[in-house]
Amino acid sequence: MSRLRVLATPYWAIGTSLAFLGVALARVIGPALAEDAARRYTAAGGHVLVGLGLFVICLGVRNRLRAANADTAAEPDQTGPQNTA
Amino acid sequence: MENLDILHLFQGVETLIQSFSDNPAIFFGRVGMMVLGMVLLYMGKKGILEPLLMIPMGLGMCAVNAGVLFLDPQTGSAIAQGSAPLADVAAQGQLEATAAAGQMHGTLMLAPLVEKTDQLMYILQIDFLQPIYTFMFSNGLIACFMFMGIGVLLDVGFVMARPYLSMFLAIAAEFGTIATVPIAIALGLTPQEAASVAMVGGADGPMVLFTSLTLAKHMFVPITVVAYLYLGLAYGGYPYLIRFLIPAKLRAIKMPPRAKVKVTADEKLAFAVVGCTVLCLLFPSASPLLLSLFLGIAIREAGLQYFINLLDGPVLYGATMFLGLTLGVLCEASLILDPKVLILLVLGIVSLLLSGIGGIVGGYLAYFFSGRKINPTIGIAGVSCVPSCAKVAQKEVTKSNPVSIILPEALGANVCGVITTAILTGIYVTIFR
Numbered sequence: 001m002s003r004l005r006v007l008a009t010p011y012w013a014i015g016t017s018l019a020f021l022g023v024a025l026a027r028v029i030g031p032a033l034a035e036d037a038a039r040r041y042t043a044a045g046g047h048v049l050v051g052l053g054l055f056v057i058c059l060g061v062r063n064r065l066r067a068a069n070a071d072t073a074a075e076p077d078q079t080g081p082q083n084t085a
Numbered sequence: 086m087e088n089l090d091i092l093h094l095f096q097g098v099e100t101l102i103q104s105f106s107d108n109p110a111i112f113f114g115r116v117g118m119m120v121l122g123m124v125l126l127y128m129g130k131k132g133i134l135e136p137l138l139m140i141p142m143g144l145g146m147c148a149v150n151a152g153v154l155f156l157d158p159q160t161g162s163a164i165a166q167g168s169a170p171l172a173d174v175a176a177q178g179q180l181e182a183t184a185a186a187g188q189m190h191g192t193l194m195l196a197p198l199v200e201k202t203d204q205l206m207y208i209l210q211i212d213f214l215q216p217i218y219t220f221m222f223s224n225g226l227i228a229c230f231m232f233m234g235i236g237v238l239l240d241v242g243f244v245m246a247r248p249y250l251s252m253f254l255a256i257a258a259e260f261g262t263i264a265t266v267p268i269a270i271a272l273g274l275t276p277q278e279a280a281s282v283a284m285v286g287g288a289d290g291p292m293v294l295f296t297s298l299t300l301a302k303h304m305f306v307p308i309t310v311v312a313y314l315y316l317g318l319a320y321g322g323y324p325y326l327i328r329f330l331i332p333a334k335l336r337a338i339k340m341p342p343r344a345k346v347k348v349t350a351d352e353k354l355a356f357a358v359v360g361c362t363v364l365c366l367l368f369p370s371a372s373p374l375l376l377s378l379f380l381g382i383a384i385r386e387a388g389l390q391y392f393i394n395l396l397d398g399p400v401l402y403g404a405t406m407f408l409g410l411t412l413g414v415l416c417e418a419s420l421i422l423d424p425k426v427l428i429l430l431v432l433g434i435v436s437l438l439l440s441g442i443g444g445i446v447g448g449y450l451a452y453f454f455s456g457r458k459i460n461p462t463i464g465i466a467g468v469s470c471v472p473s474c475a476k477v478a479q480k481e482v483t484k485s486n487p488v489s490i491i492l493p494e495a496l497g498a499n500v501c502g503v504i505t506t507a508i509l510t511g512i513y514v515t516i517f518r
Contacts (some may be wrong), residue, residue, distance in 0.1 A: 007355050016359050023366040032420055049511070055358065059353055060250030065246055072345055 009061020021055025022046045096154040100190050104153075105368045112402055115150040115416030122146030122413065125314075127481055134317035135473070137402070138409040142313065144439025145413020151415075152188050159212055161189035164196050167204025169267030197223075197306065214414055217407050225298055227404050227411075230292035230378040235291075235471055235503070236381015238394050241350035241356055243497035244504070250451055250459070250494060255449025255501035258467030261508055270430050274425070277301045278308075282429050285312045286436030287506035288319055288470035290408075299514050307416045308427045311433040313412055314431070319437055319471050323465055326441050327481045331461055335485035336441040338460040340494060354386040360504070363386025368511025370518060418487030440468050444498075459494075466495035 026046025033039045093099060105112040120144040129139030130466035134501070137227030156164065171177040183189050196212045199205050209215050221227045244251045262283050269279030277300035284293045285308075293312035297305035327336070365372040384392045448464020462482050466475040475495035484488050 007351065012355070018302075019359060019363040020366075023363055026367055027170075040292045046369065051508075053363070055248055055252065057356060058210060058252075060197055061245040061348055062248055065348065067343055 007058045009060050011056055011063070015052070015053045015056035015058075015060065018056060022049030022051075022053055026051060037084070097151050100153040102157045104190070106137060110422055111418050114422045115153070115285040118418050118421070119166055120414055121146050122148075122150070122416075124321075125317075129317075133321045133438065135320055138313055138412075139317055139407050141406050141409035144411035144474065145410045146416045147413075149192055149194055149414045152192050152194065154192070155187055156184065156191040157242065158185050158187045158191045160208070160282070161185070161191065161206045163204040163211075164191060165189065167196075167201040167208070168201035169198065169200060170252050182489050190419070192414075192417065195411070197415060212412060217411055221407070222411055223298065225373060227408050228294045229373050230404035231291045232374055232407065233381045233396050234378035234404065236349075236378045236383075237385045237396045237401075239378075239382055239385070239447050239471065239500050239503065240496065241500060243493055243499075244346045245352065247357060248493060250463075251497040251501035253451060254447045254464055254467035254498035255465075255469070255505040257450070257464065258285065258406065258440050258444030258498070258502055259444025259467070259505055259509060260446075261436040261438065262441050262506070265432055265436040268435065272428055272432070274428065274432075274506065277517045277518060278304050278425075280517045281305070281308050282311070284506075284510065284513070285315055285433040285435055285439040285506065286313045286468075287502075287509065288316055288437060288440065288468045288474065288505045290316055291374065291502060292506050292510045293409075295371070296513060297511050299370065300517055304423075304425065304429075307421055307423055308433075310412055310416055310421065311426075311429045314475075315407075315433050315437050316470055318434075318472055319468070320477065323441055323468075323474065323477050324481055327445070327462055327465055327478070329443045330442070330445050331448075333485045335370050336482055336484075337424065337457075337464050337489060338452075338494055339459050339489045340460055340491055350386045350388070354383055358384040364441045364511070368508070368515060370514040371507060373510035374510065378503065378507065389425070389434075437468075439511075441465055444468050458489050460489065463491050463495045464499055465500040467502050469499060469506045471499050471503055472496065474502075475499040 008046075030039050030042035030046060034044060049085065053059045100463065101112060101115060104115065115162045124143070125134065125139045125146065126143030128134040129136040129143060133156070138438040162181065165177075165181045171180065180189070180350050195212050195218055196208045197218060205219065209219065211254070219231075241452075265283035265286055266276070266279045269282055270276060274282065281293070281297040281301045281304065284296045287293070290309075290313055294309050298307040302309065316442070347386055357379045361375055361383075364375050368375065381396055384396065444464040444467040445461065447467055448459075448461035451459045451464065452461040460482060462478045466478045468474045475492060475498075479496045482491050
């Protein structure tokens, strides 16, 4: 289970929630609206929100990679030439 | 013996001569298609066009236009009565009479216009490629097989590690797919036909196949043939576009150092699950394609080696070969000689060209916004022909600077291009259906 800890970040939770909220707007709430313009805008907003949700997930992964790389860079290089003098 | 017509022994030649007197357009169409088939095959062999597709397609085009014969009365009648009736009642009557007299021209390969069940069952036992066409082609299964294979080859980690760059380039490279729709409508196509031909700009064969089958079934043969022809051309033509629009100095730019830590398989798998579920909820019409793509990705990330071997070998290459062969066989002169084909040829190249230009403009914007660090050549990889466009970009960069590696970033844009094209397919199918 420890490998899955990388998924337990706010980015994954917020991104997934945003994406499903977008689906709800586009496919459930939007079609139920009476006014045509409102229906179109809600559906369009839903599509954008889905894209945004997936983007937030990717952003979380990118930030994790950056942090992990910063840690790696901060560690002393074990593979370089050793001072044997 | 004195009544023996020697030409009747060689019906391919006899039907050709007869079509010259009956309908010269068909005669020239058949000869032209045979020559074109040979040219495609030659260009495939030379590597100018994609050989995996062009060799079976070219040979299929030669064979179907050469192998026209007089169908026996039963087969001819099955085709004449099983297809949608002609608008002109007299013409339909004449067609059925010709078929009953055993004088109808046709082949023993494929009868794509037959729709009625009884006649279709009969044709399935006669034409050798009809089972492939009926059970794999017309329901989009072959496109789904190709997407499963492509999914296994895709690494979504490239997108997840560089989301801004990948998504921006992928959206920029959809310029042709979006801009061609109003142009096509202005040229007299219906919105459904316009959307189908505009998808050529996505440079994603299965998507074009799926969109045209869903939106413009009557035009799917010429649209798909044009699409695959141009996808082959993209491989040979995009390098010239890159050299024309990006100076060698910029093509030689080295990318900034990359992260050492990689995206984990769990993250990629979770992304595939969320992405597939959300996109299928949003675009149920495109869910077969989306499922196929994400299934391939999930299988890769789950490490199911037996499935990976199955999908990236027999399924992907088997589907590619039969797709090429079926497309070639569909290029029979009488089927493809439609006045709209010329418009499709123009629109297809416009769409692909605009997408390429859009991608490169996106690459230039990324170059400027990154403080001149990002190589603008990766923009072309936003066009989602996986992995050809990424390979083309890397090849052109290597020619200018052998130590510059842009492939990881290019593949990120390329993979994101596939997802963007799938989303655009869903939007078009939802809006225009």
